[in-house]
Amino acid sequence: MERRKVLQLAAGAAALTLAPRSASALDYPTRPPHIVVGFPPGLSPDIIARLVAQSVSERLGQQFIVDNRPGAASNIGTEVVAHATPDGYTLLLIVSANAINATLYQHLNFDFARDLTPVAAIGRTPFVIVVNPQFPVKSVPELIAYAKANPGKINIASAGVGTGPHVACELFKMMTGTDMVQVPYKGSYMTDLLGGQIPIAFAPIVQIIEDVRAGKLIALGVTTPTRSAAAPDIPAIAEFVPGYAAAGWYGMCAPAGTPDEIVDKLNAAISAAVTDPALKTKLLGQGVETVAMPVKEFRKYVTDEIAKYAKVITATGMKAD
Numbered sequence: 001m002e003r004r005k006v007l008q009l010a011a012g013a014a015a016l017t018l019a020p021r022s023a024s025a026l027d028y029p030t031r032p033p034h035i036v037v038g039f040p041p042g043l044s045p046d047i048i049a050r051l052v053a054q055s056v057s058e059r060l061g062q063q064f065i066v067d068n069r070p071g072a073a074s075n076i077g078t079e080v081v082a083h084a085t086p087d088g089y090t091l092l093l094i095v096s097a098n099a100i101n102a103t104l105y106q107h108l109n110f111d112f113a114r115d116l117t118p119v120a121a122i123g124r125t126p127f128v129i130v131v132n133p134q135f136p137v138k139s140v141p142e143l144i145a146y147a148k149a150n151p152g153k154i155n156i157a158s159a160g161v162g163t164g165p166h167v168a169c170e171l172f173k174m175m176t177g178t179d180m181v182q183v184p185y186k187g188s189y190m191t192d193l194l195g196g197q198i199p200i201a202f203a204p205i206v207q208i209i210e211d212v213r214a215g216k217l218i219a220l221g222v223t224t225p226t227r228s229a230a231a232p233d234i235p236a237i238a239e240f241v242p243g244y245a246a247a248g249w250y251g252m253c254a255p256a257g258t259p260d261e262i263v264d265k266l267n268a269a270i271s272a273a274v275t276d277p278a279l280k281t282k283l284l285g286q287g288v289e290t291v292a293m294p295v296k297e298f299r300k301y302v303t304d305e306i307a308k309y310a311k312v313i314t315a316t317g318m319k320a321d
Helices: 002-027 044-060 072-082 096-104 140-149 164-176 190-195 205-213 260-274 277-284 295-316
Strands: 034-037 065-068 090-095 116-125 127-131 155-158 181-184 200-204 218-222 248-255
Touching (some): 034 044, 034 072, 044 116, 044 277, 072 090, 072 096, 090 096, 090 116, 096 164, 096 295, 116 295, 127 140, 127 164, 127 205, 140 218, 164 181, 164 295, 205 218, 248 295, 260 277
Parallel strands (some): 155 181, 155 200
Protein backbone atom coordinates (compact mmCIF):
# COMPACT_ATOMS: atom_id res chain seq x y z
CA MET A 1 0.00 0.00 0.00
CA GLU A 2 2.81 2.37 0.88
CA ARG A 3 4.51 1.67 -2.46
CA ARG A 4 1.26 2.32 -4.35
CA LYS A 5 0.74 5.58 -2.51
CA VAL A 6 4.27 6.75 -3.32
CA LEU A 7 3.77 5.93 -7.01
CA GLN A 8 0.47 7.81 -7.08
CA LEU A 9 2.06 10.86 -5.50
CA ALA A 10 4.95 10.74 -7.98
CA ALA A 11 2.57 10.50 -10.92
CA GLY A 12 0.57 13.44 -9.60
CA ALA A 13 3.70 15.52 -9.20
CA ALA A 14 4.79 14.71 -12.74
CA ALA A 15 1.39 15.70 -14.08
CA LEU A 16 1.57 19.03 -12.26
CA THR A 17 5.04 19.64 -13.70
CA LEU A 18 3.85 19.00 -17.24
CA ALA A 19 0.54 20.83 -16.95
CA PRO A 20 1.76 24.44 -17.30
CA ARG A 21 3.73 23.71 -20.47
CA SER A 22 0.89 21.71 -22.02
CA ALA A 23 -1.67 24.35 -21.14
CA SER A 24 0.61 27.09 -22.43
CA ALA A 25 1.12 25.30 -25.74
CA LEU A 26 -2.59 24.53 -26.01
CA ASP A 27 -3.59 28.16 -25.39
CA TYR A 28 -0.81 29.71 -27.52
CA PRO A 29 -0.85 32.52 -28.44
CA THR A 30 -2.42 34.41 -25.54
CA ARG A 31 -0.75 37.71 -26.50
CA PRO A 32 0.63 39.19 -29.74
CA PRO A 33 3.79 37.45 -30.97
CA HIS A 34 6.47 39.52 -32.73
CA ILE A 35 8.02 38.60 -36.08
CA VAL A 36 11.47 40.16 -36.31
CA VAL A 37 12.56 41.13 -39.84
CA GLY A 38 16.24 41.88 -40.34
CA PHE A 39 15.57 44.32 -43.19
CA PRO A 40 14.06 47.82 -43.48
CA PRO A 41 10.34 48.45 -44.07
CA GLY A 42 9.25 48.34 -47.68
CA LEU A 43 11.72 45.74 -48.91
CA SER A 44 10.55 42.30 -50.03
CA PRO A 45 11.22 40.51 -46.70
CA ASP A 46 9.18 43.13 -44.85
CA ILE A 47 6.29 42.93 -47.33
CA ILE A 48 6.27 39.13 -47.20
CA ALA A 49 6.39 39.09 -43.40
CA ARG A 50 3.41 41.45 -43.20
CA LEU A 51 1.33 39.43 -45.66
CA VAL A 52 2.03 36.20 -43.79
CA ALA A 53 1.50 37.85 -40.40
CA GLN A 54 -1.95 39.06 -41.40
CA SER A 55 -3.01 35.61 -42.57
CA VAL A 56 -1.60 33.81 -39.51
CA SER A 57 -3.21 36.38 -37.19
CA GLU A 58 -6.60 35.50 -38.62
CA ARG A 59 -5.97 31.81 -38.04
CA LEU A 60 -4.58 31.98 -34.50
CA GLY A 61 -6.69 34.83 -33.11
CA GLN A 62 -3.82 37.11 -32.05
CA GLN A 63 -2.17 39.95 -33.94
CA PHE A 64 1.31 38.96 -35.15
CA ILE A 65 3.37 42.16 -35.07
CA VAL A 66 6.21 42.77 -37.55
CA ASP A 67 9.27 44.25 -35.85
CA ASN A 68 11.94 45.57 -38.24
CA ARG A 69 15.51 45.28 -36.93
CA PRO A 70 17.64 46.03 -40.01
CA GLY A 71 21.39 46.01 -40.27
CA ALA A 72 24.49 43.88 -40.84
CA ALA A 73 22.92 41.80 -43.64
CA SER A 74 20.08 40.76 -41.28
CA ASN A 75 22.45 39.63 -38.52
CA ILE A 76 21.18 42.25 -36.04
CA GLY A 77 17.61 40.97 -36.18
CA THR A 78 18.80 37.37 -36.13
CA GLU A 79 20.80 37.97 -32.96
CA VAL A 80 17.74 39.46 -31.25
CA VAL A 81 15.76 36.28 -31.84
CA ALA A 82 18.67 33.94 -31.13
CA HIS A 83 18.86 35.38 -27.59
CA ALA A 84 15.09 35.70 -27.01
CA THR A 85 13.01 33.61 -24.61
CA PRO A 86 11.99 30.40 -26.41
CA ASP A 87 8.25 30.75 -25.81
CA GLY A 88 6.93 31.34 -29.34
CA TYR A 89 6.41 35.07 -28.87
CA THR A 90 9.58 36.17 -30.68
CA LEU A 91 9.96 34.77 -34.19
CA LEU A 92 12.28 35.55 -37.09
CA LEU A 93 11.54 35.79 -40.77
CA ILE A 94 14.50 33.91 -42.24
CA VAL A 95 15.79 34.23 -45.78
CA SER A 96 18.43 32.44 -47.82
CA ALA A 97 20.93 35.08 -46.65
CA ASN A 98 20.77 33.55 -43.17
CA ALA A 99 22.11 30.26 -44.54
CA ILE A 100 24.90 32.15 -46.31
CA ASN A 101 25.75 34.32 -43.31
CA ALA A 102 26.25 31.25 -41.12
CA THR A 103 29.61 30.72 -42.87
CA LEU A 104 30.31 34.12 -44.42
CA TYR A 105 30.56 35.93 -41.06
CA GLN A 106 33.22 34.55 -38.74
CA HIS A 107 32.54 36.46 -35.51
CA LEU A 108 28.80 36.50 -34.88
CA ASN A 109 27.38 36.59 -31.36
CA PHE A 110 25.15 33.63 -32.18
CA ASP A 111 25.25 30.34 -34.04
CA PHE A 112 22.40 30.25 -36.56
CA ALA A 113 22.22 26.45 -36.73
CA ARG A 114 22.45 25.99 -32.96
CA ASP A 115 20.55 28.96 -31.50
CA LEU A 116 17.52 29.00 -33.83
CA THR A 117 15.08 26.32 -34.88
CA PRO A 118 13.31 26.36 -38.27
CA VAL A 119 9.52 26.45 -37.90
CA ALA A 120 7.90 26.68 -41.34
CA ALA A 121 8.66 27.36 -44.99
CA ILE A 122 6.96 30.27 -46.75
CA GLY A 123 8.23 30.19 -50.31
CA ARG A 124 11.05 30.55 -52.77
CA THR A 125 11.96 33.22 -55.29
CA PRO A 126 14.33 32.86 -58.24
CA PHE A 127 17.33 34.84 -59.19
CA VAL A 128 17.66 35.14 -62.95
CA ILE A 129 20.67 35.18 -65.25
CA VAL A 130 20.00 38.17 -67.50
CA VAL A 131 22.11 39.56 -70.31
CA ASN A 132 22.11 42.75 -72.32
CA PRO A 133 20.71 42.01 -75.81
CA GLN A 134 24.05 43.05 -77.35
CA PHE A 135 25.84 40.24 -75.52
CA PRO A 136 26.42 37.32 -77.93
CA VAL A 137 24.67 34.57 -75.95
CA LYS A 138 20.98 33.76 -75.76
CA SER A 139 20.87 30.61 -73.61
CA VAL A 140 22.58 28.94 -70.66
CA PRO A 141 24.48 26.45 -72.87
CA GLU A 142 25.70 29.33 -75.05
CA LEU A 143 26.84 31.22 -71.94
CA ILE A 144 28.80 28.21 -70.67
CA ALA A 145 30.46 27.69 -74.04
CA TYR A 146 31.28 31.39 -74.44
CA ALA A 147 32.69 31.62 -70.90
CA LYS A 148 34.92 28.59 -71.46
CA ALA A 149 36.18 30.12 -74.69
CA ASN A 150 36.85 33.46 -72.95
CA PRO A 151 38.07 32.64 -69.41
CA GLY A 152 38.33 35.64 -67.10
CA LYS A 153 36.96 38.05 -69.72
CA ILE A 154 33.26 38.19 -68.79
CA ASN A 155 32.15 40.60 -66.06
CA ILE A 156 29.04 39.80 -64.03
CA ALA A 157 27.25 42.38 -61.90
CA SER A 158 26.02 41.56 -58.41
CA ALA A 159 24.55 43.51 -55.53
CA GLY A 160 27.58 42.88 -53.32
CA VAL A 161 29.87 40.23 -51.87
CA GLY A 162 27.99 37.45 -50.10
CA THR A 163 24.55 38.41 -51.37
CA GLY A 164 22.26 35.66 -52.63
CA PRO A 165 22.82 36.46 -56.33
CA HIS A 166 26.60 36.59 -55.81
CA VAL A 167 26.71 33.17 -54.15
CA ALA A 168 24.30 31.78 -56.75
CA CYS A 169 26.71 32.93 -59.46
CA GLU A 170 29.72 31.41 -57.71
CA LEU A 171 27.88 28.09 -57.43
CA PHE A 172 27.09 28.27 -61.15
CA LYS A 173 30.75 28.87 -61.95
CA MET A 174 31.82 25.94 -59.76
CA MET A 175 29.31 23.53 -61.29
CA THR A 176 30.05 24.56 -64.90
CA GLY A 177 33.82 24.98 -64.62
CA THR A 178 33.69 28.53 -65.93
CA ASP A 179 35.79 31.56 -65.03
CA MET A 180 33.84 34.80 -64.94
CA VAL A 181 34.60 37.95 -62.95
CA GLN A 182 32.24 39.18 -60.25
CA VAL A 183 31.78 42.96 -60.13
CA PRO A 184 30.04 43.83 -56.84
CA TYR A 185 28.11 47.10 -56.87
CA LYS A 186 27.44 49.13 -53.75
CA GLY A 187 24.45 50.73 -55.45
CA SER A 188 22.29 49.70 -58.39
CA TYR A 189 23.94 48.16 -61.44
CA MET A 190 20.80 48.42 -63.59
CA THR A 191 21.92 51.54 -65.51
CA ASP A 192 25.18 49.84 -66.50
CA LEU A 193 23.41 46.57 -67.34
CA LEU A 194 20.77 48.22 -69.52
CA GLY A 195 23.42 50.41 -71.16
CA GLY A 196 25.70 47.48 -71.94
CA GLN A 197 28.63 48.67 -69.80
CA ILE A 198 28.35 45.35 -67.98
CA PRO A 199 26.85 42.51 -69.99
CA ILE A 200 25.38 40.09 -67.49
CA ALA A 201 23.94 39.82 -63.99
CA PHE A 202 22.39 37.38 -61.55
CA ALA A 203 19.41 39.40 -60.33
CA PRO A 204 16.21 38.97 -58.26
CA ILE A 205 13.28 38.31 -60.56
CA VAL A 206 11.20 41.22 -59.27
CA GLN A 207 14.04 43.60 -60.13
CA ILE A 208 14.35 42.66 -63.80
CA ILE A 209 11.14 41.00 -64.98
CA GLU A 210 9.60 44.14 -66.50
CA ASP A 211 12.80 44.87 -68.45
CA VAL A 212 12.78 41.28 -69.69
CA ARG A 213 9.18 41.59 -70.82
CA ALA A 214 10.00 44.85 -72.56
CA GLY A 215 12.91 43.24 -74.42
CA LYS A 216 15.52 45.43 -72.73
CA LEU A 217 17.16 42.34 -71.17
CA ILE A 218 17.22 38.65 -72.12
CA ALA A 219 16.58 36.07 -69.38
CA LEU A 220 18.67 32.92 -69.77
CA GLY A 221 17.52 30.92 -66.75
CA VAL A 222 16.13 30.96 -63.22
CA THR A 223 17.99 29.58 -60.21
CA THR A 224 15.08 27.65 -58.72
CA PRO A 225 15.25 23.83 -59.18
CA THR A 226 12.31 24.01 -61.60
CA ARG A 227 10.69 26.77 -63.63
CA SER A 228 9.06 29.49 -61.58
CA ALA A 229 5.33 30.18 -61.63
CA ALA A 230 6.30 33.86 -61.65
CA ALA A 231 7.88 33.45 -65.12
CA PRO A 232 7.16 29.97 -66.52
CA ASP A 233 8.62 30.79 -69.93
CA ILE A 234 12.13 31.17 -68.51
CA PRO A 235 13.92 27.81 -68.26
CA ALA A 236 15.50 26.62 -65.04
CA ILE A 237 19.29 26.56 -65.06
CA ALA A 238 18.96 22.98 -63.76
CA GLU A 239 17.56 21.97 -67.15
CA PHE A 240 21.10 22.46 -68.48
CA VAL A 241 23.17 22.05 -65.28
CA PRO A 242 21.67 19.05 -63.44
CA GLY A 243 21.39 19.56 -59.70
CA TYR A 244 21.87 23.30 -59.78
CA ALA A 245 19.67 25.21 -57.31
CA ALA A 246 20.39 28.51 -55.60
CA ALA A 247 17.04 30.18 -55.09
CA GLY A 248 16.18 32.87 -52.63
CA TRP A 249 13.75 31.58 -50.02
CA TYR A 250 11.71 32.68 -47.02
CA GLY A 251 10.64 30.92 -43.86
CA MET A 252 10.01 31.35 -40.16
CA CYS A 253 12.10 30.26 -37.21
CA ALA A 254 12.11 30.57 -33.44
CA PRO A 255 14.70 30.48 -30.67
CA ALA A 256 16.09 27.00 -30.03
CA GLY A 257 14.22 25.33 -27.19
CA THR A 258 10.79 26.59 -28.22
CA PRO A 259 8.31 23.83 -27.22
CA ASP A 260 7.51 21.39 -30.01
CA GLU A 261 3.79 21.92 -29.48
CA ILE A 262 4.13 25.62 -30.25
CA VAL A 263 6.40 24.97 -33.25
CA ASP A 264 3.87 22.47 -34.62
CA LYS A 265 1.01 24.92 -34.10
CA LEU A 266 2.90 27.67 -35.92
CA ASN A 267 3.87 25.33 -38.73
CA ALA A 268 0.25 24.31 -39.25
CA ALA A 269 -0.95 27.94 -39.29
CA ILE A 270 1.80 29.19 -41.63
CA SER A 271 1.44 26.20 -43.96
CA ALA A 272 -2.31 26.80 -44.15
CA ALA A 273 -1.67 30.47 -44.86
CA VAL A 274 0.77 29.91 -47.73
CA THR A 275 -1.52 27.37 -49.39
CA ASP A 276 -4.47 29.76 -49.30
CA PRO A 277 -5.16 30.93 -52.88
CA ALA A 278 -5.53 34.59 -51.91
CA LEU A 279 -2.15 34.74 -50.16
CA LYS A 280 -0.50 32.65 -52.88
CA THR A 281 -1.57 35.25 -55.44
CA LYS A 282 -0.29 38.15 -53.33
CA LEU A 283 3.08 36.51 -52.74
CA LEU A 284 3.45 35.58 -56.39
CA GLY A 285 3.10 39.29 -57.10
CA GLN A 286 6.31 39.67 -55.07
CA GLY A 287 7.97 36.94 -57.15
CA VAL A 288 7.53 34.35 -54.37
CA GLU A 289 6.19 30.90 -55.14
CA THR A 290 4.76 29.54 -51.89
CA VAL A 291 6.01 26.28 -50.42
CA ALA A 292 4.65 24.41 -47.39
CA MET A 293 6.78 21.82 -45.58
CA PRO A 294 6.43 19.78 -42.38
CA VAL A 295 8.76 20.91 -39.60
CA LYS A 296 11.29 18.08 -40.06
CA GLU A 297 11.48 18.62 -43.82
CA PHE A 298 12.04 22.35 -43.43
CA ARG A 299 14.73 21.80 -40.80
CA LYS A 300 16.57 19.47 -43.17
CA TYR A 301 16.19 21.97 -46.00
CA VAL A 302 17.77 24.77 -43.94
CA THR A 303 20.58 22.47 -42.77
CA ASP A 304 21.30 21.44 -46.36
CA GLU A 305 21.32 25.07 -47.53
CA ILE A 306 23.85 26.02 -44.84
CA ALA A 307 26.10 23.13 -45.90
CA LYS A 308 25.77 23.93 -49.63
CA TYR A 309 26.71 27.57 -49.24
CA ALA A 310 29.50 26.76 -46.79
CA LYS A 311 31.20 24.77 -49.57
CA VAL A 312 30.90 27.68 -52.01
CA ILE A 313 32.16 30.28 -49.53
CA THR A 314 35.06 28.08 -48.40
CA ALA A 315 36.08 27.15 -51.95
CA THR A 316 36.07 30.77 -53.17
CA GLY A 317 37.58 32.32 -50.04
CA MET A 318 34.67 34.75 -49.97
CA LYS A 319 34.82 37.39 -47.24
CA ALA A 320 32.08 39.68 -45.94
CA ASP A 321 32.50 43.36 -46.80
